[in-house]
Amino acid sequence: MRPIKKLLLLALTSAAFGTAGWAYYRGPVRQRAVVRQFTQLDLRLAANNRLAEQQDRTTIRGIKRVVGRNRNNIRDVAVLRRAEQIGFRTQTIIDTLQTLRRQLSTAKASTQNSSTLVTVAPASITVLAAHLDSYVAFIRQFVPNAAPLTQVFATYSKPSEFGAFYFKNRPLAAVLSTFTQVEAQIRRYSEEALMSQIMRVNSEGIFNMIALQAVAESKTVAPGAAYRSQLFLGQTISDGHFQKATVNGKPVQLLYPGHAKVELQTAPAGPAQPDTVRAQWQGVIRAEGYPSDTAWQVTVPYFIVKPTAP
Known part of the structure; x- marks a missing residue:
């Protein structure tokens, strides 16, 4: 699927x-x-x-x-x-x-x-x-x-x-x-x-157009809150390839081939921290034998924003 x-x-x-x-x-x-x-x-x-x-x-x-x-x-x-x-x-x-x-x-x-x-x-x-x-x-x-x-x-x-x-x-x-x-x-x-x-067109070339993409729940997150995103291959390759995913160099679990869930915990705001801080994360998904060992990478920016006082 x-x-x-x-x-x-x-x-x-x-x-x-x-x-x-x-x-x-x-x-x-x-x-x-x-x-x-x-x-x-x-x-x-x-x-x-x-x-x-x-x-x-x-x-x-x-x-x-x-x-x-x-x-x-x-x-x-x-x-x-x-x-x-x-x-x-x-x-x-x-x-x-x-x-x-x-x-x-x-x-x-x-x-x-x-x-x-x-x-x-x-x-x-x-x-x-x-x-x-x-x-x-x-x-x-x-x-x-x-x-x-x-x-x-x-x-x-x-x-x-x-x-x-x-x-x-x-x-x-x-x-x-x-x-x-x-x-x-x-x-x-x-x-x-x-x-x-x-299925009605010669699709051999379609599934070779693979790019790593990410979709975040939100591009902003409050200090100390969890940032969540989805990391996925734009087109799915065969389940027979053994894929691995990392976020900021640390392994994360693939939910199924070509797709991983990303969750990053932000630190609480420090006393001198600006209201808005630009941050980013890097995701990598690797596949063995496609047709040789291959890695797709993406760098995703987001912002840590202090909540506005009521």
């Missing part, structure tokens, strides 16, 4: 919050705990979505390069056009999601309270549901088993019910997480659709 598919299984776990999560109403302590769960889930899924977006772009560029090497024959050019259309339709629906999410994020910034109960305008959700259904109808050309994105359960199939279940009188953190979860599902469909196109 490719890394992004395993990562996006997180999206499936978030469905549990749709039912058990509404234990939110049992009291202030439970409310805070549930909001923290939604917030943490949202951070993980958002990082995975950025990773998926990078992988989709790498795949489309790979197809384009191979089509060029094959002298732009008609069959391969048609595959490239379909891949580009998949990328365009995916980004269009995600832009719609992110527009709604930004509007709610603005509300969050003004209230500074993720526990606030919100209701997204029914008209906005009706439009969103129509776009989601249209996208699934399109993507089924390439992923025939793609499930509806607006169907909560078998008995919840109408857009109005989709909106009522996820976007009516819900904690703000839960609504924001729902948008991120839906984006994760769209990214998963997009990846599967693009993989179907790879």
